[in-house]
Amino acid sequence: MSVDDGAVAIIGWDPSLVRETVARGLRPVLVRDVPAHLRGTSIPLPEETEEIVVEDITDVGDVWAGLTRHFGERLHQELRGIVTFDEFAVSTVAALTSLMNLPGSRLERAVLMRDKHLQKQAVLAAGVPAAASRLVVPGSERIRTPFPGPCVVKPVAGGGTAHTEMVRTEAEYEALLNKLALSATSPFVVEDLVDVAQEWIVDGVMQDGVVVFSSVGRYAAPCLSYTTDAEPLHIYRVDGTGEDERCAEARAFAGKALQALGYTDGVFHLELLLDRSSDTFFFGEVAARVGGCLIQEAVLLKHDFSLAGGAVDVALGRPVQSTSETTDRCVATTSLHLPRGTVVRLPNSGRFAAADDIHEVRVAVLLGVNDHPEVRATTNWQGLALVSAASLAELDARMAAVRGEFIEQSLVAPTFGTGVQQRAFLADYEDAWRRLL
Structure with missing residues (x-):
């Protein structure tokens, strides 16, 4: 297929787009x-790719200036669409598409897909079950929420569970707000704690107010447990694995939540919390982008459907190709982790x-140096793997094997260990090199 004079602006790096x-x-x-730009990428770019470098991809003015520098008078003639999978550029893209009258979600809807507090207000007003949400500015006496009971504290427009913590007592709550007062750059939301039995996700594409494709997934354990436990993050694609009734329930719930938010065009990643006592779904949160941790690659493997392709079609105002074929193999992604220390050697992914x-x-x-943060987020890992198997039991075993091989093929010096540990490592390392010579 030949490349014409049209262009699509991709805000932030994503090879699939x-x-x-x-x-x-x-x-x-x-x-x-x-x-x-300076970090570069290990994935080769097609020769047709052009690049614009700006100061801040979340700033409408910066991106608009960059587009103007690049296209000049040809901007409105050549730019056919704008798209992003960057959480923090979602509102930027909506503002630019509105400004240029291009297809896509408008700013008033994109904001609802970013702001955790506004999301909760909108779905609760529509009768969709969700935890109560309150605003707080750490360190402020004027915008301060008294301890509501066990709760989750998170940035009002964050992503990937970064700076998200669960507290169960008033002492923990006060200590957390005092800590955040020293570093917070955002208002926070305080949400009632849902007793989560399972955390589910629905990933899909909407066009003209209709869900044209969706895929249901499930975390092996709720995301909040990942921030405190040492267990790896597993995300299963659930369609076709014997949980059809629950998948249909998740899809129906997602449709109601998206309707309540007025979201009509674009990809979405929606998280549902299965309440332990009622065995019903609660709205968790939603984003107008693909989920991380190889979710779109897992969806492509499971359903032969490209979320990135759907996003580009929506951005161009073209009908989304919604046909897909679900494989009967079990599919999941798993996070890969290395111990704290100095990474000396990494495995060859090939x-x-x-x-x-x-x-x-x-x-x-x-x-x-690989220094683990005090509180992990779902973006804190050293690698990811996409795995398939004939059964869920085989899938779990295979993911465990991959995690083990990732550690075995890596070499991490004990930077944070004792002098005895560091000298022992150095001696073993020198012996290994002598055997190779």
């Missing part, structure tokens, strides 16, 4: 900030790709 833009005969124009049931291994960590 680049590929799908090229597949539609258009030029992908990446808009990245300086750190992302060695994993040789296995038929390991579809992708993405190594995120670079050589150097």
Whole structure:
């Protein structure tokens, strides 16, 4: 397919959006900030790719200036659509598409897909079950919420469980707010704690107010447990694994929540909390982008449907190709972790790709110091793997094996250990090198 004079602006780096833009005969124009530009990528870009470097991809003025510098007088003629999978650029893209009268979600709806407090207010007003939400500014006496009981405290427009903590006592609550007062740059929301038995997700695409595709998934354990426990993050694609009734319930719930938010066009990643006592779903939160942790790659493997392709079609105002075929294999992603220390050697992801049931291994960590944060977020890992198997039991066993191989093929020096541990490591390391010489 030849590339015409049309272009799609992709705000933030995402290789799937680049590929799908090229597949539609258009030029992908990446808009990245300086750190992302200098960081580069290990994934080769198609030769049609162009790049714009700006200071802040979440700032409408910065992105508009970058587009103007790049296209000049050709901007309105050549730019056919704007799209992002960056959580923090969702409202930016909505503002720009409104400004240029391009297809996509408008700003008043995009804001609801970002702001956790406004989300809760909108769905609760529509009768969709959700936890109560209150605003607080850490350190402020004027905008302060008394301890409501066991709760979750999170940034009002954050992402990936970053700076999200669960507290059960008033003493814990006061200590957390005092800690946040020293570093917070955002208002926070205080949500009632739901007794979560399971956490489910629905990932899909909406166009003209209709869900044209959706895929149901489930976390092995609720996301909040990942922030405090040492267990890896597992995300299963659940369609076709014997939970059809629950999948239908999750889809119906997601449709009601999206309708309450007035979201009509674009991809979505919606999280549902299965309440332990009532065995019913509660609205968790939703984003106007794909989920992280190889979710879109898992959806493509499970359903042969590209969420990125759907996002580009919506951004261009073209009908989304909604046909898909669900495989009967069990599919999941798992996070890969290394111990604290200095990473000296990393595994070759190509060695994993040789296995038929390991579809992708993405190594995120670079050589150097690997220091785990005090409170983890769902973005704190050193790698990810996408795995399939004939049964859920085989899938769990295979993911465990991949995690073990990832550690075995890596080498981490005990930077934070004792002098005895560091000297012992150095001695073993030197012996290993001598045996290779």
